[in-house]
Structure formats: C-alpha cells, structure tokens
Amino acid sequence: xxxxxxxxxxxxxxxxxxxxxxxxxxxxxxxxxxxxxxxxxxxxxxxxxxxxxxxxxxxxxxxxxxxxxxxxxxxxxxxxxxxxxxxxxxxxxxxxxxxxxxxxxxxxxxxxxxxxxxxxxxxxxxxxxxxxxxxxxxxxxxxxxxxxxxxxxxxxxxxxxxxxxxxxxxxxxxxxxxxxxxxxxxxxxxxxxxxxxxxxxxxxxxxxxxxxxxxxxxxxxxxxxxxxxxxxxxxxxxxxxxxxxxxxxxxxxxx
Amino acid sequence: xxxxxxxxxxxxxxxxxxxxxxxxxxxxxxxxxxxxxxxxxxxxxxxxxxxxxxxxxxxxxxxxxxxxxxxxxxxxxxxxxxxxxxxxxxxxxxxxxxxxxxxxxxxxxxxxxxxxxxxxxxxxxxxxxxxxxxxxxxxxxxxxxxxxxxxxxxxxxxxxxxxxxxxxxxxxxxxxxxxxxxxxxxxxxxxxxxxxxxxxxxxxxxxxxxxxxxxxxxxxxxxxxxxxxxxxxxxxxxxxxxxxxxxxxxxxxxxxxxxxxxxxxxxxxxxxxxxxxxxxxxxxxxxxxxxxxxxxxxxxxxxxxxxxxxxxxxxxxxxxxxxxxxxxxxxxxxxxxxxxxxxxxxxxxxxxxxxxxxxxxxx
Numbered sequence: 001x002x003x004x005x006x007x008x009x010x011x012x013x014x015x016x017x018x019x020x021x022x023x024x025x026x027x028x029x030x031x032x033x034x035x036x037x038x039x040x041x042x043x044x045x046x047x048x049x050x051x052x053x054x055x056x057x058x059x060x061x062x063x064x065x066x067x068x069x070x071x072x073x074x075x076x077x078x079x080x081x082x083x084x085x086x087x088x089x090x091x092x093x094x095x096x097x098x099x100x101x102x103x104x105x106x107x108x109x110x111x112x113x114x115x116x117x118x119x120x121x122x123x124x125x126x127x128x129x130x131x132x133x134x135x136x137x138x139x140x141x142x143x144x145x146x147x148x149x150x151x152x153x154x155x156x157x158x159x160x161x162x163x164x165x166x167x168x169x170x171x172x173x174x175x176x177x178x179x180x181x182x183x184x185x186x187x188x189x190x191x192x193x194x195x196x197x198x199x200x201x202x203x204x205x206x207x208x209x210x211x212x213x214x215x216x217x218x219x220x221x222x223x224x225x226x227x228x229x230x231x232x233x234x235x236x237x238x239x240x241x242x243x244x245x246x247x248x249x250x251x252x253x254x255x
Numbered sequence: 256x257x258x259x260x261x262x263x264x265x266x267x268x269x270x271x272x273x274x275x276x277x278x279x280x281x282x283x284x285x286x287x288x289x290x291x292x293x294x295x296x297x298x299x300x301x302x303x304x305x306x307x308x309x310x311x312x313x314x315x316x317x318x319x320x321x322x323x324x325x326x327x328x329x330x331x332x333x334x335x336x337x338x339x340x341x342x343x344x345x346x347x348x349x350x351x352x353x354x355x356x357x358x359x360x361x362x363x364x365x366x367x368x369x370x371x372x373x374x375x376x377x378x379x380x381x382x383x384x385x386x387x388x389x390x391x392x393x394x395x396x397x398x399x400x401x402x403x404x405x406x407x408x409x410x411x412x413x414x415x416x417x418x419x420x421x422x423x424x425x426x427x428x429x430x431x432x433x434x435x436x437x438x439x440x441x442x443x444x445x446x447x448x449x450x451x452x453x454x455x456x457x458x459x460x461x462x463x464x465x466x467x468x469x470x471x472x473x474x475x476x477x478x479x480x481x482x483x484x485x486x487x488x489x490x491x492x493x494x495x496x497x498x499x500x501x502x503x504x505x506x507x508x509x510x511x512x513x514x515x516x517x518x519x520x521x522x523x524x525x526x527x528x529x530x531x532x533x534x535x536x537x538x539x540x541x542x543x544x545x546x547x548x549x550x551x552x553x554x555x556x557x558x559x560x561x562x563x564x565x566x567x568x569x570x571x572x573x574x575x576x577x578x579x580x581x582x583x584x585x586x587x588x589x590x591x592x593x594x595x596x597x598x599x600x601x602x603x604x605x606x607x608x609x610x611x612x613x614x615x616x617x618x
Contacts, residue, residue, distance in 0.1 A: 023294075047291070047587045047590050047591060048291055048292070048585060048586075048587025048588070048590075048591070050294060066590075067586050067587050067590055069294075069585070069587060070585070086586055086599075088570075088585055088586055088587065089570055089585075105601070107570065107586070107601070108567070108570060124601075126567075126601055127566075127567045127604070150567070150601075150603065151566065151567065151603070151604065152566070175603070176521070177566075196520075196524065
C-alpha cells in the first residue's frame with residue numbers, strides 16, 4: 001500500500017484521512033501539523049496504526065475516529081486525544097501528561113508505567129490496567145475505567161490513582177490478582193471486592209471523607225467529559241485498596 | 256503496507272475466520288486481515304490453514320508434503336505407494352516466489368488407507384494416517400508431511416503471510432474456515448517446515464507466544480507415539496490436540512482446561528463437582544499444561560477454538576457478524592475485513608471461545 005494522506009485545513013483544524021496510511025507516515029504528518037501550531041487534528045478511518053500521538057508535547061487535540069493501534073499516546077505530554085471507538089493494547093504507555101478520552105473500550109496494559117495526566121475510558125479495560133503506574137509529589141496520574149477491568153488490575157502499581165466504576169455492569173467488576181505487587185498509589189473500586197481477589201501486598205479499607213473528596217475531584221472531570229451524573233456515580237460505596245508497604249521486598253536481598 | 260525498518264521486537268500475528276453455515280469464501284478476507292498486522296511479523300514465517308477447499312476429494316486424506324530434494328521425494332513416494340491408495344498426485348501450483356526464501360519441492364497427494372490394512376491393524380483410518388505421518392517425518396530425511404486432513408490444507412513458508420498467499424495462489428481456493436499466522440520467531444529457526452500452521456489430520460494450530468513447557472509436553476506425547484520433528488514449539492500443541500480431542504474423545508472445553516489449567520487456588524474455590532473434575536484433569540493431564548504466554552486458534556472440520564494462556568500474556572479479540580466469527584491478535588485485524596461487527600469481545604485468559612459449524616456438536 002502506498003502512503004498517502006490527504007490533508008485539508010480549515011482554520012486551525014486539520015483533517016487527515018488515515019485509511020490505508022502507513023503508521024510512520026501518519027505519525028510524521030501529525031507531528032508536522034501540530035508543530036505548525038494547528039490545535040485540532042481529526043483523524044478519520046484509523047485502523048490499527050500504532051504509536052498515534054507518541055511523544056507529542058503540544059497543546060493540541062487529536063480526535064481519532066476508528067481503532068487506533070497499540071501504544072497510542074506513549075510518552076506523550078500535554079496533548080489531548082479523544083478516541084471515538086476502542087483503543088488497543090498499551091494505550092498511554094509511560095505517558096507523562098495530558099488527557100486521553102476513550103469512548104469505547106481499552107485493551108490490555110492500559111496506562112503501563114504512566115507518570116502523569118489522565119486516562120478516561122467509558123467502557124471496559126483489559127488485563128493489567130494501570131500496571132506499574134507511578135507518581136511523584138504533585139505529579140500523580142489518574143486512570144478511570146467506566147466498565148469492568150480484567151485480572152491483574154494495578155499490578156506493581158507504584159503511584160497515582162486508579163478508579164474502576166463498573167457502570168451498568170452486572171457481577172464482579174474486577175478480575176483476580178488485584179494489586180499484585182502494588183507498592184504505591186491508590187485504587188478505588190466502586191462497590192465491594194472479594195478478599196480472595198486481592199494480591200498479598202494490599203489491604204482494603206472503606207473510603208473516609210478525605211478520600212471521598214479526592215475521588216469526587218477525580219470523577220467530576222470524568223463525569224463532565226462523558227456527560228454522566230456525578231452524584232449518581234458517587235452514591236454507591238467505594239472500596240479503597242492501598243499497599244501494605246511501600247517496600248514490600250526491602251528485606252529480601254539483605255545479606 | 257510498506258515497511259522501511261527491518262528489526263522490531265514484537266509478537267506474532269494470528270487471525271481466523273469461520274462461516275458457521277459452511278458457505279465458502281475466498282482467501283482475500285484472511286489475507287487482508289493478517290496482512291494488516293504486518294508489524295507483528297518479521298518475514299521469517301507465514302501460513303494459512305484452509306477448510307473446505309477440496310470438495311471433489313472430500314473423502315480422501317489430502318497430504319501436503321515438503322521435500323528437500325528429489326531423493327526425499329522418491330523415498331517418500333515409495334512408502335506412500337506401499338501404504339496408501341493414491342488417487343491423484345501433483346506439485347502444488349505456485350507462482351514464482353517473491354520476497355521468499357528458497358522454497359522446498361511442494362507436493363500434494365489425495366490418498367485413502369487400504370481397507371485390509373486397517374482391518375489387520377484394527378485401527379481407524381485417521382489413526383493409520385497419523386502413524387504414517389509420524390513415520391515419514393521422523394524417518395525420511397528431508398521429507399515432511401505438513402498437512403494430512405480431509406478437505407483441508409496447510410500452505411506455509413518463510414516470508415510475510417501475504418507473500419506466502421501470493422506464492423501458493425490462494426486466490427484460487429475457497430474455504431469456510433481460514434486461519435493465518437505471521438511469524439516472529441524467537442527461539443527456533445525460521446524455516447519452511449517450522450512456519451505455522453502446524454497440522455495433523457484435520458487439526459491445525461496457529462500460535463502467538465511461546466511454549467515454555469515444550470520439553471515436558473514433548474516427552475509426554477512421545478509416550479503416545481507422537482514425534483516432534485519440526486524444530487518449533489507450536490508443533491507439540493497440535494499433537495496434544497490430536498491426543499486429547501480425537502484419541503481421548505475430550506470436548507474442546509476440556510482440552511482448554513488442560514492447556515490453560517485453572518490455578519489450584521481457583522480450583523479450591525469451585526463447587527464440589529467442578530473441584531473434583533478440575534482436580535482430576537490437572538492430575539491426569541498435568542503434562543499437557545502449556546506453560547508460558549500464548550494465544551492459539553485451533554482449526555478443525557467442525558469449526559475452531561480460540562484460547563489464551565490462563566493469565567493472558569498474549570492478545571486476542573473475537574467478533575461476530577451474521578454467520579461469521581472472526582478472531583485476531585488485534586481488533587484492527589478484524590475491522591480491516593469486518594468494519595462493523597454485530598458483537599466484539601475480548602476473551603479472558605483460559606476462557607475458550609468455540610465456534611462450531613451448523614449441525615456440529617463438537618470440534
């Protein structure tokens with residue numbers, strides 16, 4: 001397939017038809033456009049192109065129509081990406097800032113090693129959401145999953161906040177091995193969670209007034225983005241899962 | 256799609272499409288799906304399994320054989336002539352190889368086992384064929400039967416899958432079930448016999464991942480007469496399927512529970528009936544457990560089974576549209592050929608998805 005992308009610019013919005021465009025050419029075009037100061041880019045007919053928005057550090061908004069490929073928004077800063085569809089695996093991999101809005105579902109390892117910014121998923125997320133996401137002082141990433149999350153949620157989580165809502169879902173909203181190896185950050189699960197599902201490195205508590213305020217703050221933006229009723233979401237009890245220790249294996253290798 | 260970079264670290268790609276009404280369709284659907292996942296392969300292996308392609312020979316076993324040279328062909332044909340009734344033989348039609356490593360001699364034979372031979376041995380036709388396949392592959396140097404089912408065939412080699420499809424003239428075939436593989440070999444050589452699918456009788460396997468338990472599995476099936484000769488871990492899954500599903504008459508869900516056995520702690524939480532069943536399965540078939548990350552598509556005359564390892568270390572997406580079921584390593588691999596599915600879902604680790612053709616109650 002030859003690489004061609006027809007671009008039309010209307011004021012500060014650029015439209016790219018990504019149908020059949022090789023991912024390297026597509027991403028080069030996006031980088032050029034955003035470097036030129038275009039603030040809104042609409043990508044039409046995206047299907048499987050990898051690395052969309054990777055490493056971008058612009059105040060730009062990408063609207064992705066279709067199914068973006070793996071590692072979308074990896075290492076991105078500042079940029080906002082809105083996906084009208086599902087994201088594949090490793091979206092927001094090591095993302096440093098910005099906001100990702102996924103109207104459909106997310107694949108596995110969502111927010112892998114994410115360091116900053118927001119990821120909002122309206123639908124479900126696959127296995128290992130939030131694996132090794134981390135935070136430092138004021139810089140704390142947030143992931144909110146509207147549907148269910150798969151096994152190994154928050155695996156090796158080191159910082160930031162991860163919320164699973166299970167909206168309009170029946171049955172268990174998280175899988176097994178929740179928080180396995182978790183040693184930082186906070187995981188909120190709407191409703192209860194059975195004890196056997198938790199990894200041995202975490203404990204479960206209720207949500208006190210302060211944590212509730214923290215949660216409300218995270219969710220208010222999420223509810224606004226997807227036009228949901230915040231009070232309704234907050235009306236249910238949440239479980240808070242936190243690590244037992246910040247250095248669970250600190251003594252493992254002492255002589 | 257064009258690719259300029261030559262080295263990437265990524266997994267393999269697999270795709271499958273089944274028409275449950277057994278309506279046959281051309282190869283273009285599966286070729287387009289697997290070609291769209293090109294980033295997952297590196298040109299060191301590609302292949303297809305196609306079911307329903309030989310209706311005029313539906314009751315004969317179709318043998319696809321790779322020969323290193325004329326000598327291996329001669330020795331093999333002598334053996335085939337003394338063991339089978341051969342109704343026809345021909346070189347499989349191909350186009351001049353483009354972007355492929357040097358192909359072997361590739362032949363196909365439509366054969367039937369001699370009835371008196373089966374009577375003497377007191378075995379089924381399938382068992383007879385399976386034994387002949389093991390015999391050829393392990394004893395004749397440079398000859399490999401890569402496909403031995405009825406009304407189906409495997410077409411594979413060293414190259415990107417879309418180039419393999421072009422080479423084998425797959426556009427000349429129509430089938431009701433197609434599976435495909437784009438390979439990114441890690442531990443074992445990229446050679447023609449070692450490309451996916453691996454197949455025995457009607458079973459075919461495409462696989463993304465790694466069988467870390469390969470040697471334990473290999474030794475286990477070796478005690479049942481299966482010999483691994485193709486220098487690729489995936490081969491062992493094919494023979495395990497034949498053992499469990501054909502010889503031990505297991506249903507696909509049972510085989511899935513052997514391959515992706517639930518963890519003991521999960522078994523402990525089950526109700527008594529299930530607990531006993533899974534305990535027995537793990538105890539009897541412990542050596543059939545596939546350790547390591549994988550996603551596979553098992554093809555058969557009656558449909559396919561899609562399965563991930565129990566902690567889902569490889570991707571897999573499934574979708575349905577009308578009578579068709581699609582499976583692919585990435586959602587985009589489905590949407591490339593089915594932009595608007597009725598349903599699209601993400602099977603959990605160890606959760607088999609079984610698609611059967613109408614009227615069939617098992618694979």
